[in-house]
Amino acid sequence: xxxxxxxxxxxxxxxxxxxxxxxxxxxxxxxxxxxxxxxxxxxxxxxxxxxxxxxxxxxxxxxxxxxxxxxxxxxxxxxxxxxxxxxxxxxxxxxxxxxxxxxxxxxxxxxxxxxxxxxxxxxxxxxxxxxxxxxxxxxxxxxxxxxxxxxxxxxxxxxxxxxxxxxxxxxxxxxxxxxxxxxxxxxxxxxxxxxxxxxxxxxxxxxxxxxxxxxxxxxxxxxxxxxxxxxxxxxxxxxxxxxxxxxxxxxxxxxxxxxxxxxxxxxxxxxxxxxxxxxxxxxxxxxxxxxxxxxxxxxxxxxxxxxxxxxxxxxxxxxxxxxxxxxxxxxxxxxxxxxxxxxxxxxxxxxxxxxxxxxxxxxxxxxxxxxxxxxxxxxxxxxxxxxxxxxxxxxxxxxxxxxxxxxxxxxxxxxxxxxxxxxxxxxx
Numbered sequence: 001x002x003x004x005x006x007x008x009x010x011x012x013x014x015x016x017x018x019x020x021x022x023x024x025x026x027x028x029x030x031x032x033x034x035x036x037x038x039x040x041x042x043x044x045x046x047x048x049x050x051x052x053x054x055x056x057x058x059x060x061x062x063x064x065x066x067x068x069x070x071x072x073x074x075x076x077x078x079x080x081x082x083x084x085x086x087x088x089x090x091x092x093x094x095x096x097x098x099x100x101x102x103x104x105x106x107x108x109x110x111x112x113x114x115x116x117x118x119x120x121x122x123x124x125x126x127x128x129x130x131x132x133x134x135x136x137x138x139x140x141x142x143x144x145x146x147x148x149x150x151x152x153x154x155x156x157x158x159x160x161x162x163x164x165x166x167x168x169x170x171x172x173x174x175x176x177x178x179x180x181x182x183x184x185x186x187x188x189x190x191x192x193x194x195x196x197x198x199x200x201x202x203x204x205x206x207x208x209x210x211x212x213x214x215x216x217x218x219x220x221x222x223x224x225x226x227x228x229x230x231x232x233x234x235x236x237x238x239x240x241x242x243x244x245x246x247x248x249x250x251x252x253x254x255x256x257x258x259x260x261x262x263x264x265x266x267x268x269x270x271x272x273x274x275x276x277x278x279x280x281x282x283x284x285x286x287x288x289x290x291x292x293x294x295x296x297x298x299x300x301x302x303x304x305x306x307x308x309x310x311x312x313x314x315x316x317x318x319x320x321x322x323x324x325x326x327x328x329x330x331x332x333x334x335x336x337x338x339x340x341x342x343x344x345x346x347x348x349x350x351x352x353x354x355x356x357x358x359x360x361x362x363x364x365x366x367x368x369x370x371x372x373x374x375x376x377x378x379x380x381x382x383x384x385x386x387x388x389x390x391x392x393x394x395x396x397x398x399x400x401x402x403x404x405x406x407x408x409x410x411x412x413x414x415x416x417x418x419x420x421x422x423x424x425x426x427x428x
Contacts, residue, residue, distance in 0.1 A: 018104030037068050037078060040326055041125055043085055043098040045313070046075040049400050054346040058334035065333075069326060081149060082390075089113050089318070096321040097330050100145045102136045102311035103383040103393070110387035110427060115317040116142040118326040128337060133352040135380045145314035146335040149349025152372035152380065153213060153309050155183070155301060156268060156276040156286075160295040161200060165190040166276075170298040172367055174374055177299035177306060180217070180248060187258035189272040201267060202258035203236065203381040206278035209400045211383060212251065212309050213277065218382055219417065221245040221303040226384040226392075233420045237396070238413045246400075246409040247305065253404045261404055264400070277301075280372045297368035300375065310380035350376065391423040 044055055052075065059071045073095075076084050081099070088095035089111070093210050100108060108114045121143060126134060133147040155170070155178070162169050167189045174385025178186070207213040215225050223242035226233055236242065243325045246363040260267070267273035269290045276282070277300070286293055300308045315334055317327040333339060344360070350372055352358055357373055359365045364373050386392060399416035403409050 010318060012394055024146065029060045038068070039072050040096045040169045040323060040330060040350070041072045041094050042075065042330065043074050043076060043081075043088060043095055045081050045099050046077050050348045052415065054343045055334065057342060057346070058330070059340070060329050060331040061072060063150055066326065066329070071330065075102055092320050095318045096323060096327045097317055097368065099148075100314045100316045101149070102133075102145075102150075102314050103385070103389045105136060105145050105316075106139050107386040107387045107389055108316065108359065109142075109144050113325070114139075114144040115319045115321065115324055116144060117146060117328060117331070118143050120332070121146075125336070127395075128353045128355050130352060130354060130376060131377065132380045132382055135286070136311055136385070137314060139385070145316040146331050148308055148313045148315050148335050148340075149343065149347060150312045150376065151281065151302055151350055152367060152375045153216075153277060153279050154297040154371060154375070155299065156237065156278050156282060157276050157296050157298055158276075161190055161271065161274040165192075169296060171297055171342065172296060172371060174299040174306070174371065176376070178301045180220075180301045180303055183301045184252070184256055187275060189255070191258055198260070199272070200258075201260055203275045204259050204267060204277070206276060206282065208259075209264055209397045209404065211396050212311075213283035214396075214400055215383065216244040216300065216307040216381070217249055217303070218242045218306040218307050220301075220305055226386060230384075230386050231424060233417050236294055236408070237420070238417045239284060243410050243413055246403055246413050249400065250403040250406070255405050268295075277305075280350050280369070281348060283368050299371060300379070304381045306375075306379040307381050308375040308379045309383070310376055311382050357412055386424065387427040388420070388423045392420050395419045 010418050019256055042055075042059070047055075055073065059073060061071065063071060074084075082101075085095070085098055088098075092178075100114070126143065129137070129147050133150060137145045137147055145318070157169060159169065167186060170186070177178050183203060188310050189202075190200070191198060191202035192200035203214050211225075218241070219235070221241045221244055223239050223245060224236045226235055227264060244257070253261045264272075268276040268278075269286070271293070283297065286295060300306065315331050317324060317331060321327045334343075337353060337355045339352060340356045343349070344351050363369050383389065384392060399412040402412045
């Protein structure tokens with residue numbers, strides 16, 4: 001299987017001619033008289049304050065336990081991060097541990113870029129991760145990454161806008177969630193227009209063209225995002241069920257006109273949007289930055305079966321590191337049980353460990369986090385695990401963007417299927 005990156009042709013060419021250094025033999029994780037390393041390089045997505053304090057705390061713990069080792073942390077802006085990682089992997093230098101966007105585990109795994117972590121984790125430790133995150137971290141039967149944080153998605157509802165329209169609020173019981181058709185009907189009732197122009201919109205997606213939020217529409221309508229063997233999307237992304245869901249998506253912007261075609265910042269925060277399908281971290285944003293907005297979170301809508309997205313950031317060890325045991329120890333310092341509890345308090349990502357959920361009953365036994373936790377356990381489906389995920393995402397985003405602007409759903413999805421399948425063939 002060829003080592004390919006998807007960021008651009010230059011990086012792809014670099015990866016084609018580069019070979020990853022062989023993984024050195026390593027001893028089991030544990031106390032060692034002399035480690036021999038002086039520096040470990042950690043590539044991380046720049047998260048800003050206070051979230052970066054979580055990684056700094058993990059590094060401080062690690063360096064206290066290993067005083068002869070210095071962690072060199074590189075915090076890279078999101079829009080540059082994947083290219084920087086690709087270059088580091090191609091050169092085989094300046095990288096020992098790195099943040100892994102969860103849908104890219106298979107991509108990095110297929111390149112041979114990730115060191116399997118199985119020998120560094122006890123079964124009890126692994127099983128503390130919730131099942132969907134364990135599955136995401138696994139490639140070809142091996143644990144390739146350690147989950148750090150995750151997300152769920154819910155329907156944020158502006159209470160005052162519903163009251164002003166005289167419309168009852170939707171419920172919060174996941175067994176009585178709204179259907180997508182009901183969401184459209186509610187959106188029409190609460191939307192406010194003047195001279196044919198929306199002053200208050202009925203509904204919007206936070207990520208209105210990303211597969212993270214849009215694949216659940218297709219999957220909820222009994223479509224699949226990828227063939228079981230991972231070799232094709234033909235008859236899956238363009239199945240009758242998928243096309244029906246894609247048409248529904250386009251109609252929200254065109255025929256029904258309850259959603260803005262272009263993403264307008266802060267609509268929900270400023271009282272210009274009644275229903276907002278958004279990730280779990282929006283709850284913290286609303287609480288801390290917009291305390292005057294009254295809101296609730298209703299369960300994710302559905303067609304035939306409830307499906308929610310999930311997944312965020314994992315941490316992995318570069319397969320060519322000269323110091324695999326130290327690198328694995330650093331991953332433990334960032335993602336083990338106690339650090340995971342600290343990470344949650346600092347970062348407010350949804351946890352990935354059962355022990356973290358249990359440690360904060362006052363948070364996860366009350367709404368909305370009680371709902372998000374329930375969805376992660378019962379309805380969450382990870383994004384497709386394929387080495388071609390970056391290409392898959394880019395091509396599907398373009399298809400959704402075209403549908404949103406009035407493009408024919410069948411034509412756009414069929415075109416995307418043809419292009420995605422061409423990319424999938426490159427990894428066989």
